[in-house]
Amino acid sequence: MKKILGEFEELILLLVASQHDQAYGLSIKTAIEEMGRSVNLSNVHTTLYRLEEKGLVVSAMGDSSSTRGGRRKRHFVITQSGKVAIKESKESRLRLWDSIPSLVMEGI
Amino acid sequence: MKKASPPKLADRFFKWYCRNDLQESILGDLHEQFYMDLKQKGNQRSRLIYWVTVLKFFNRFTRQNSMQKPALFMISNNFRSSLRFLLKHGNYTILNMVGLSIALFSCLLIASFLQHELTFDQLHKNSNQIFRVNVIYSDNSGSQTTFVNSPPALAPQLPELFPEVKKSTQLRYALRASLRNQELVFYEDHGFYADSSFLEIFTVPLIAGDKKNALDEPNSIVITSDLAKKYFGDEDPMGRFITMNNDVLLRVTGISQPIPTNSHLKFDFLISFSTYSIPAGYLSDLSSWSWLGFLTYVQLEDHTSRHEFQAKLDDLFQALDPESESPFTTIVQPLEDIYLGSNGMTDDLASHMRSGSEYTVYALTIVAILILFVASFNLMNLTAATNLTRGKEVGIKKVLGADKKKLAVQLLLESTLITFSSTILAYGLLLLLFPQIKSIVSWDFEINPDLLLTSLPFAFLSALILGILAGIHPSALLANLKASTALKQGLSTRKGSNWFSSGLISLQFIISVSLISTTIVIYKQIDYMRNQSLGFETSQVVSMQLLRRDMGTFYQRLKEDLLQHSQIQSVSRSQRIVGDPWPANGVLVGGESEYKQVLSNQVGYDFLETMGIKLKMGRTFSKEISSDSVGSILINESCVKHLGLENPIGEQVHFFGQSRTIIGVMEDFNFSSLHSEIAPAVAIMPFVNVENLYVKVAPGNLRQSLELIEARWSSITGGAPIEMQLMDDHMNRLYQSEEKLSLLITGFSVLAVFLACLGLYGLIAFTVNKKIKEVGIRKVLGASISSLLILFSKRYISLIAVAAIIASPALYFVLNLWLNEFAYRIVLDLSVLLWAVIFLAVISLATIGARTLRTALANPVNALRNE
Numbered sequence: 001m002k003k004i005l006g007e008f009e010e011l012i013l014l015l016v017a018s019q020h021d022q023a024y025g026l027s028i029k030t031a032i033e034e035m036g037r038s039v040n041l042s043n044v045h046t047t048l049y050r051l052e053e054k055g056l057v058v059s060a061m062g063d064s065s066s067t068r069g070g071r072r073k074r075h076f077v078i079t080q081s082g083k084v085a086i087k088e089s090k091e092s093r094l095r096l097w098d099s100i101p102s103l104v105m106e107g108i
Numbered sequence: 109m110k111k112a113s114p115p116k117l118a119d120r121f122f123k124w125y126c127r128n129d130l131q132e133s134i135l136g137d138l139h140e141q142f143y144m145d146l147k148q149k150g151n152q153r154s155r156l157i158y159w160v161t162v163l164k165f166f167n168r169f170t171r172q173n174s175m176q177k178p179a180l181f182m183i184s185n186n187f188r189s190s191l192r193f194l195l196k197h198g199n200y201t202i203l204n205m206v207g208l209s210i211a212l213f214s215c216l217l218i219a220s221f222l223q224h225e226l227t228f229d230q231l232h233k234n235s236n237q238i239f240r241v242n243v244i245y246s247d248n249s250g251s252q253t254t255f256v257n258s259p260p261a262l263a264p265q266l267p268e269l270f271p272e273v274k275k276s277t278q279l280r281y282a283l284r285a286s287l288r289n290q291e292l293v294f295y296e297d298h299g300f301y302a303d304s305s306f307l308e309i310f311t312v313p314l315i316a317g318d319k320k321n322a323l324d325e326p327n328s329i330v331i332t333s334d335l336a337k338k339y340f341g342d343e344d345p346m347g348r349f350i351t352m353n354n355d356v357l358l359r360v361t362g363i364s365q366p367i368p369t370n371s372h373l374k375f376d377f378l379i380s381f382s383t384y385s386i387p388a389g390y391l392s393d394l395s396s397w398s399w400l401g402f403l404t405y406v407q408l409e410d411h412t413s414r415h416e417f418q419a420k421l422d423d424l425f426q427a428l429d430p431e432s433e434s435p436f437t438t439i440v441q442p443l444e445d446i447y448l449g450s451n452g453m454t455d456d457l458a459s460h461m462r463s464g465s466e467y468t469v470y471a472l473t474i475v476a477i478l479i480l481f482v483a484s485f486n487l488m489n490l491t492a493a494t495n496l497t498r499g500k501e502v503g504i505k506k507v508l509g510a511d512k513k514k515l516a517v518q519l520l521l522e523s524t525l526i527t528f529s530s531t532i533l534a535y536g537l538l539l540l541l542f543p544q545i546k547s548i549v550s551w552d553f554e555i556n557p558d559l560l561l562t563s564l565p566f567a568f569l570s571a572l573i574l575g576i577l578a579g580i581h582p583s584a585l586l587a588n589l590k591a592s593t594a595l596k597q598g599l600s601t602r603k604g605s606n607w608f609s610s611g612l613i614s615l616q617f618i619i620s621v622s623l624i625s626t627t628i629v630i631y632k633q634i635d636y637m638r639n640q641s642l643g644f645e646t647s648q649v650v651s652m653q654l655l656r657r658d659m660g661t662f663y664q665r666l667k668e669d670l671l672q673h674s675q676i677q678s679v680s681r682s683q684r685i686v687g688d689p690w691p692a693n694g695v696l697v698g699g700e701s702e703y704k705q706v707l708s709n710q711v712g713y714d715f716l717e718t719m720g721i722k723l724k725m726g727r728t729f730s731k732e733i734s735s736d737s738v739g740s741i742l743i744n745e746s747c748v749k750h751l752g753l754e755n756p757i758g759e760q761v762h763f764f765g766q767s768r769t770i771i772g773v774m775e776d777f778n779f780s781s782l783h784s785e786i787a788p789a790v791a792i793m794p795f796v797n798v799e800n801l802y803v804k805v806a807p808g809n810l811r812q813s814l815e816l817i818e819a820r821w822s823s824i825t826g827g828a829p830i831e832m833q834l835m836d837d838h839m840n841r842l843y844q845s846e847e848k849l850s851l852l853i854t855g856f857s858v859l860a861v862f863l864a865c866l867g868l869y870g871l872i873a874f875t876v877n878k879k880i881k882e883v884g885i886r887k888v889l890g891a892s893i894s895s896l897l898i899l900f901s902k903r904y905i906s907l908i909a910v911a912a913i914i915a916s917p918a919l920y921f922v923l924n925l926w927l928n929e930f931a932y933r934i935v936l937d938l939s940v941l942l943w944a945v946i947f948l949a950v951i952s953l954a955t956i957g958a959r960t961l962r963t964a965l966a967n968p969v970n971a972l973r974n975e
Contacts, residue, residue: 029141030144071132
């Protein structure tokens with residue numbers, strides 16, 4: 001079965017990939033908020049767990065810091081099928097972009 | 109400054125629900141975020157965000173494993189084993205359910221009655237602004253009479269005199285009237301003269317007609333849709349004519365919806381007040397301030413103090429004659445209080461208003477609570493008793509790993525299951541039996557289906573509470589049992605639980621003794637009242653209420669005609685029927701300056717003979733002495749004392765605008781009910797056409813006599829309607845409210861005692877079953893059957909004795925309070941209590957005996973053989 005990515009899922013998957021090795025719940029939340037979009041930490045976590053369930057990311061416990069009260073982070077890394085998923089979604093987008101007649105986008 | 113940190117409680121909550129492997133990383137993120145937020149958003153906001161996030165984190169990824177599946181499987185399993193247990197103890201389950209559903213049914217029944225009684229007159233939109241002006245008349249001797257009536261001059265002036273009066277209206281009872289549409293003619297007893305402001309103050313929805321002016325024009329009538337159907341069938345009555353009393357032509361200007369049963373005013377028609385004309389012979393007119401013949405209702409502005417308004421009204425009456433102290437003071441009575449709060453008030457017009465009794469309301473509330481108690485005690489006792497046998501079951505469950513909480517929940521589930529199904533049964537019973545019960549106790553209301561629906565959640569909530577209450581003791585006992593003890597020796601009946609059940613049983617006995625003695629006292633009181641000598645004889649008297657006009661025209665001819673027949677002994681008439689309240693008036697003894705208040709009646713010739721009232725001295729009205737018709741007066745013995753006369757015969761008094769000579773003294777007789785003392789009363793000859801006709805018939809064939817009267821009346825009047833009643837029936841109706849109360853209390857007492865016995869039976873059956881071996885051994889050792897019976901019943905007999913001792917003081921107090929309502933009452937003595945105890949003891953012993961005897965008579969071998 002082909003896994004269909006939701007918009008938010010795709011966004012998070014992209015962020016996991018771009019923050020390679022350093023991605024964890026709060027870092028992704030901060031990154032989304034920097035994009036001008038507000039989001040609750042729990043939504044980010046839940047989506048990450050869902051992506052993990054679908055096999056698109058894997059997680060491992062990592063380092064800690066003092067503000068965390070000595071608690072370790074859970075780092076997320078994109079898997080092979082995760083990479084395939086974002087690549088496919090990018091390509092389908094590109095195909096759609098290509099099919100837009102040039103005059104539609106004129107003047108932007 | 110204290111260092112800000114994430115809320116501890118939120119952390120604890122999170123740790124409670126979150127699975128362990130995710131806890132560390134999420135909590136880390138949460139804390140990190142908190143300190144980030146702290147810099148930008150401040151402590152309060154960060155804490156809030158923290159809490160919201162913690163709450164939002166609760167989902168299927170984070171939940172603890174054990175929480176992931178709701179315990180559906182366990183619930184269904186518990187349910188099944190509960191059902192098995194209940195079926196195994198089928199007898200007790202049925203006993204419990206029957207008892208409980210009967211009890212709940214009684215409570216629902218009483219609740220629907222109370223709902224009706226307590227919501228009287230609340231249907232009017234402005235009910236909290238509407239008041240009735242009652243007038244208290246005090247005479248010089250200090251005796252006071254409270255009238256629901258007021259003088260006709262009052263109502264029209266109120267809005268002008270007092271700014272707080274929004275609107276005012278007055279009613280005049282239309283007496284018995286005959287209404288006629290062509291061939292259809294009936295007597296109607298429920299009608300008032302009223303003006304349009306009546307329709308504005310009270311919420312009386314009109315189906316047709318305009319309430320602003322329907323009652324403005326003279327000769328207008330507004331009828332209820334029921335009456336419209338009666339007289340006009342399916343035709344449209346609007347604009348049609350109805351003839352009242354064969355005299356006045358009234359045009360139908362409005363049709364109202366039927367008046368609900370929870371309204372103290374009961375009417376089928378309203379005639380415009382401008383139609384009202386004062387009957388010939390009356391000395392007052394509509395500007396009178398002393399003629400208490402009208403009902404005055406006012407609608408006050410919001411937040412008006414009725415006490416202040418009442419004080420202003422008192423001043424108004426005082427201002428009429430500043431020279432002397434006014435005999436009139438007022439009571440401004442809220443509309444919603446009228447129905448239950450008008451006991452002891454006199455309606456000078458006997459205008460058929462509904463009035464209820466607070467006693468009935470209180471009594472039934474208490475009875476409902478008591479019944480509920482009895483049934484819950486049964487449930488508690490039986491649940492406790494049957495659960496004592498479950499030691500082994502619980503032991504095995506514990507060995508198999510059931511935890512304490514779940515065991516307790518299962519046991520609670522069982523008792524709740526019983527209470528829930530009983531509740532459903534009770535509602536079924538209510539819907540099924542209400543029509544029958546309604547006709548037995550002559551209630552005139554219907555169950556309100558909306559209210560029934562809204563009561564459902566409460567009923568089930570109470571069922572839940574009741575179930576938990578009943579189950580909590582045994583379930584705690586069982587759940588805390590050690591598995592090894594449970595398996596080894598089962599659950600022993602500990603001293604504590606024995607005390608508990610003894611306590612419940614004695615409470616039940618207290619309730620039973622109280623209800624039985626109350627029933628006995630009510631019966632004795634009613635019986636006493638019935639058998640009191642009233643001072644007059646009604647057994648062969650037939651009374652008829654006829655139209656004043658017809659009486660004026662036909663009375664003499666009818667009397668002469670009837671007296672020619674041998675079975676008619678005498679004929680007379682009076683203004684007010686004996687038994688209805690007599691109007692109060694002032695009498696002035698010659699030489700004195702102050703009027704004294706007495707009750708009065710206008711009576712025809714032969715009145716004393718017809719009613720069997722004895723003369724103490726003097727003579728009665730005589731046809732031979734022409735001055736009697738205006739210048740003579742009869743007084744009763746109380747009146748002699750009241751007026752302070754030494755030699756009453758021949759004294760001159762001033763009464764009803766006329767100087768009159770006292771010609772005779774009547775022996776005291778109870779012309780109204782035995783609730784009140786015999787009041788000072790006088791009788792004069794009629795100066796208006798009076799409407800009550802009495803015929804005394806010879807003993808023997810009553811039916812024939814009634815037919816004769818009807819035939820003669822009909823032939824003389826050319827077909828005017830007639831309705832006869834036996835005076836005995838009329839007098840019995842005076843005690844109707846007591847009889848209704850006694851019927852209800854008796855019914856519910858029987859139920860309560862029955863329920864208590866049911867519980868007792870269950871408990872005894874259970875005890876006997878457990879002691880079957882003991883009985884066997886005792887029999888083998890030579891115990892007699894009677895000694896066995898005593899063995900089982902002595903505990904309960906002593907409990908009954910204890911109950912009687914505890915109950916008696918409270919009972920004595922409450923019953924005396926009720927009896928004090930009556931001027932003629934029985935004396936309370938110990939015999940009532942004694943009878944109640946004997947009765948209860950006999951029933952209980954029969955219950956115990958019925959169950960015990962079977963065991964005691966059985967062959968001991970059967971009990972002992974199987975081991």
